[in-house]
Amino acid sequence: MDKITIAHGNGGKETQQLLQRYLFSKLPEELKRTPGGVGIDYPDDGALVSNLVISTDSHTVNPYFFPGGSIGKLAVSGTLNDVIMMGGRPTAILDSIIVSEGFPLPSLDKIIDDMISVLREYKIPLIGGDFKVIPSDSMKGIVINTVGLGISKRPIVDKIRPGDSIIVTGPIGTHGAVIAALQYGIGTSLESDAKPLMKLLDLFEKFDQDIHAARDPTRGGLAATLNEWAQLSGEMIVVEEKKIPVLEEVKSISSMTGIDPLSLASEGVGVIALPSEKENEVLEELNKLGFTPAVIGRVLNPKDIENNSLVILRTLAGGTRILEMPVGDIVPRIC
Amino acid sequence: MDKITIAHGNGGKETQQLLQRYLFSKLPEELKRTPGGVGIDYPDDGALVSNLVISTDSHTVNPYFFPGGSIGKLAVSGTLNDVIMMGGRPTAILDSIIVSEGFPLPSLDKIIDDMISVLREYKIPLIGGDFKVIPSDSMKGIVINTVGLGISKRPIVDKIRPGDSIIVTGPIGTHGAVIAALQYGIGTSLESDAKPLMKLLDLFEKFDQDIHAARDPTRGGLAATLNEWAQLSGEMIVVEEKKIPVLEEVKSISSMTGIDPLSLASEGVGVIALPSEKENEVLEELNKLGFTPAVIGRVLNPKDIENNSLVILRTLAGGTRILEMPVGDIVPRIC
Structure with a gap:
C-alpha cells in the first residue's frame, strides 16, 4: 500500500503508525521538544515551552455547517479546549483560513462570525493568521487551522496513576x-x-x-x-x-x-x-x-x-x- | 460578486480588502492583540506576545515539488523566516499536514524528509502538530500549516522612518x-x-x-x-x-x-x-x-x-x- 487512505486520518491506530514511521522516527530525540518542555515525544493535546502551552489543529469538518455550530465555532472551541486541557489559560488565538475558488462569500462571512462570537464571549484576542485561496480543481470547501496560546501555572501533562x-x-x-x-x-x-x-x-x-x-x-x-x-x-x-x-x-x-x-x-x-x-x-x-x-x-x-x-x-x-x-x-x- | 476568486488569495489588495471586511472589522480593538503585544491590528510577519514571536502560515504551493525544494522545505523555511524577520530567534516549530486520500506515500515521505532536513540543519525542535486526511472528491494534494515560535530581545515591529x-x-x-x-x-x-x-x-x-x-x-x-x-x-x-x-x-x-x-x-x-x-x-x-x-x-x-x-x-x-x-x-x- 503506497497511498494515503481515509483510515490514515482517523486519529487512531493508523494515524499513530503513519506519524511514527514517516515523521517521529526521523527526528533525533533532542528535536522532539524544547529543553525541559513537552513536545511530540509525549503526545498530548498541545506542547509546552516553559509555562507556555501551545496547540495547533487543522479543521476540515464536512459539512462545514451542522446543527449546533459550524467549522468556525469548532475551530476556535477545539483549539481553546486543547490549551485548557493542558491546564493553560488561553491568552490568544491565530487562524489560517484556506478556501476554494468559488466558495460562497456569505458562508465565509457566517463562518468568521461564528469564530468571532466565541472569541468575544471568552475575550480571547485573535493576534495573527493567514488566508489562502486554492483553485477549484484542487479543493472544494474550507479548511481552518487554528493556533492556541495559553499560560499555565501548573501544566497538566497527562500521566495517569494506579488508583x-x-x-x-x-x-x-x-x-x-x-x-x-x-x-x-x-x-x-x-x-x-x-x-x-x-x-x-x-x-x-x-x-x-x-x-x-x-x-x-x-x-x-x-x-x-x-x-x-x-x-x-x-x-x-x-x-x-x-x-x-x-x-x-x-x-x-x-x-x-x-x-x-x-x-x-x-x-x-x-x-x-x-x-x-x-x-x-x-x-x-x-x-x-x-x-x-x-x-x-x-x-x-x-x-x-x-x-x-x-x-x-x-x-x-x-x-x-x-x-x-x-x-x-x-x-x-x-x- | 458573492464568491471567492483566486485574486482574493493574492496577498495584495483583494486579500487586504477581504480580510478587512470579513474579519478585522468584526473584531473589537481589544481583541486584535494581547495587552502590550502586536496582533492583527498591525500586520507584520507574525505576532508578538511580550517577548514571544509567533507566526503561522498555510502552505499550498502547487506543484509541491519544484526545482530547489518542495512544500516541506518551503513550509519550514517560510515560517522560520517570519519569526526571524520579527527579530525572533526561532525556538520551535509545530506543523499540521492535510493530505488527500490517495496521496502517494513516497511523496509524503520525501516532503517530511525535506521538513526535517531544515529542522536538523538549524537545530529547531518540532514540538507538536496535527495530521488530517480529506477524501479525494474534496481535495487533491497536500497543504502544510506551520507555526513558528521565537524569542526576541528586541522585536522588529516594522516602522519605517523618513531618511x-x-x-x-x-x-x-x-x-x-x-x-x-x-x-x-x-x-x-x-x-x-x-x-x-x-x-x-x-x-x-x-x-x-x-x-x-x-x-x-x-x-x-x-x-x-x-x-x-x-x-x-x-x-x-x-x-x-x-x-x-x-x-x-x-x-x-x-x-x-x-x-x-x-x-x-x-x-x-x-x-x-x-x-x-x-x-x-x-x-x-x-x-x-x-x-x-x-x-x-x-x-x-x-x-x-x-x-x-x-x-x-x-x-x-x-x-x-x-x-x-x-x-x-x-x-x-x-x-
Whole structure:
C-alpha cells in the first residue's frame, strides 16, 4: 500500500503508525521538544515551552455547517479546549483560513462570525493568521487551522496513576454522531456539543495537585483518549460501559451506522483522571460548574494486575473486552 | 460578486480588502492583540506576545515539488523566516499536514524528509502538530500549516522612518518565477531561493537599534512589502528599478508571462529599512554573511514631500510611476 487512505486520518491506530514511521522516527530525540518542555515525544493535546502551552489543529469538518455550530465555532472551541486541557489559560488565538475558488462569500462571512462570537464571549484576542485561496480543481470547501496560546501555572501533562478515577464531564460522542448522521443522511434533532470548556480551568486551578490527566476526546473519541493514556503511562484502565453517559439519539445513530459511540468525537466534554479519594469533591465541583459528570472507571492498582497498557471495557451484557485504539475509517472529516 | 476568486488569495489588495471586511472589522480593538503585544491590528510577519514571536502560515504551493525544494522545505523555511524577520530567534516549530486520500506515500515521505532536513540543519525542535486526511472528491494534494515560535530581545515591529534606506539582501522574485514557469509550462534552469534566513539574526542583533523594518517579500513580492510598510507608517518610499537585483532567468520568465518581478515571491530574501547613515556598515556586514545586498531606495524626508503612504518607482526608462499593491490573480498557490 503506497497511498494515503481515509483510515490514515482517523486519529487512531493508523494515524499513530503513519506519524511514527514517516515523521517521529526521523527526528533525533533532542528535536522532539524544547529543553525541559513537552513536545511530540509525549503526545498530548498541545506542547509546552516553559509555562507556555501551545496547540495547533487543522479543521476540515464536512459539512462545514451542522446543527449546533459550524467549522468556525469548532475551530476556535477545539483549539481553546486543547490549551485548557493542558491546564493553560488561553491568552490568544491565530487562524489560517484556506478556501476554494468559488466558495460562497456569505458562508465565509457566517463562518468568521461564528469564530468571532466565541472569541468575544471568552475575550480571547485573535493576534495573527493567514488566508489562502486554492483553485477549484484542487479543493472544494474550507479548511481552518487554528493556533492556541495559553499560560499555565501548573501544566497538566497527562500521566495517569494506579488508583485514579476516570471522570467524564458529560455525555460523549455527540459531535461525532451529528456529523455521522449528516454524512449518512440520517435525520436527527441532535446538536453538536462543540463549545469551549473554559469553566474547567476553575476546577483545574482548585485541584491543581490532583488532576493527573485531562483531555477532550475529539477524533477517535473516548477510546483513543483512554488508549493514549494507557500507552503513555504504561497502566491498565478499566471502564464500565453502563457508567459511560451517551445520549439516546447518539445511541440510535450509533446503532444505525454501526459506529461505536466510544469512537465518536466529543467537542465539549472533558475526560479527567484524578486520585479516587478526591472523586466526590471533584464531582461536586463539576456539578456546581454546570456539568453532568460521571465516574466511568479506574486505573488499576499494581497489586491487581501487571501493567500492560490496555483499556478493558466491562460491557453492558456483563462481559469483558479490550477496548482497542480505533482502527479503520470511522467517520471522515469529523473535525 | 458573492464568491471567492483566486485574486482574493493574492496577498495584495483583494486579500487586504477581504480580510478587512470579513474579519478585522468584526473584531473589537481589544481583541486584535494581547495587552502590550502586536496582533492583527498591525500586520507584520507574525505576532508578538511580550517577548514571544509567533507566526503561522498555510502552505499550498502547487506543484509541491519544484526545482530547489518542495512544500516541506518551503513550509519550514517560510515560517522560520517570519519569526526571524520579527527579530525572533526561532525556538520551535509545530506543523499540521492535510493530505488527500490517495496521496502517494513516497511523496509524503520525501516532503517530511525535506521538513526535517531544515529542522536538523538549524537545530529547531518540532514540538507538536496535527495530521488530517480529506477524501479525494474534496481535495487533491497536500497543504502544510506551520507555526513558528521565537524569542526576541528586541522585536522588529516594522516602522519605517523618513531618511531610511531600503536594502534587499539578494535578487528578488526567484521563487515566484520558478513556480510561474512550472504553472505556465516554461522550461528554465532556475531554482527556488527557499531557505531560512537564520544568518540575518546576527545582523539584527549587531544593529539592534537601527533596524526599523524587516520583512521577507513572499506572496505579493517586493511590491506588497513596500506598500504595506508605506501604509503602516504613513510614509512615502521611492525605489529605483535599475538598483533592484533580479536574475536574468527571472526577467525572462517575467517577460514571457507578463508578471512584474516586483510582484513575484522571494523565499530566501530579506528587505530591511534602516537609517541611511548606517547603510555602508550594514552592507559590509551583509556581504560578510554571504549575502549579495543592494540599496534599492529611500523613505522620503518630510521636507521633500507630504507623507501619503505611497510607493514610487523610478523606472529603467527614466519615468516615474506609482508601484501599486498587487491586484488580480498574479500566480496562484505560490507558497
